Amino acid sequence: MSEQQPMFQGDLAFLSNFDTVPFFVPELGVEVPSGEHAFNALKTLDPVERQSVLDAPTPGKSKRLGRRVTLRPEWNAGVRVWAMQRVLRAKFAVPALASRLDATDDLALLETNQWHxxxxxxxxxxxxxxVPGTNMLGELLMAIRANQRGAARP
Structure with a gap:
């Protein structure tokens, strides 16, 4: 059984979408200040709303603005998972972050919370x-970690 680490805080804060290490997101064509900015920008196809989310001064403000954007078609039918995959792939393409993700070894990455x-x-x-949650963020992170390890093998 894998060890478990609650919440993405402390040494695991870099896993959070609120972490503020900038990275380039090909689907947006820009560098973003956080994963939260990228995810909320991908929620909409409206260029004004997207720019507003990207210009937010903090990840929290970006999240609040993202709650009011015009959602792209099929957002709740799988597109939100596609968007998070794109955000995480871009974020963990940064070598220092990829290395830190790999260093989590076989830790079960659980995005625990108290906000339901x-x-x-x-x-x-x-x-x-x-009732256990889906933990989709943790699952996607562990999948990226596994894929990076597989790609690193000869």
Whole structure:
């Protein structure tokens, strides 16, 4: 059984979309200040809304603005997972971040929270504790880690 690490804090803060290491996102054609900026920008096809999200001064502000954008077609039918995959692939194409992700070894990456997010993470509030979340963010991160390891083999 793999070890588990709650939340993306401390040594694992770099895994969070709120981490502020800039990286280039090909689907957006720009460098973004955080994964949260990139994800929320990919939510919409409207160039004004997208730029507003990208110009937000913090990841939190970007997230708040992203809640009000015009969602691209099929957003809730799988496009949001596609968008997060693109964000994470771009972020972990940065060699220093790829190395840090690889250094998590076989740690089960769980995006635990208290804000009732059972899709991207696992909510630990009393109401959700009996029902495990999907932990899609953690699953995507572990898939990228596995793919990077496979690509590194001769």
């Amino acid at each position: 997010d059972q899709f991207w993470g696992v909510c630990l509030c009393p109401r959700h504790l009996p």
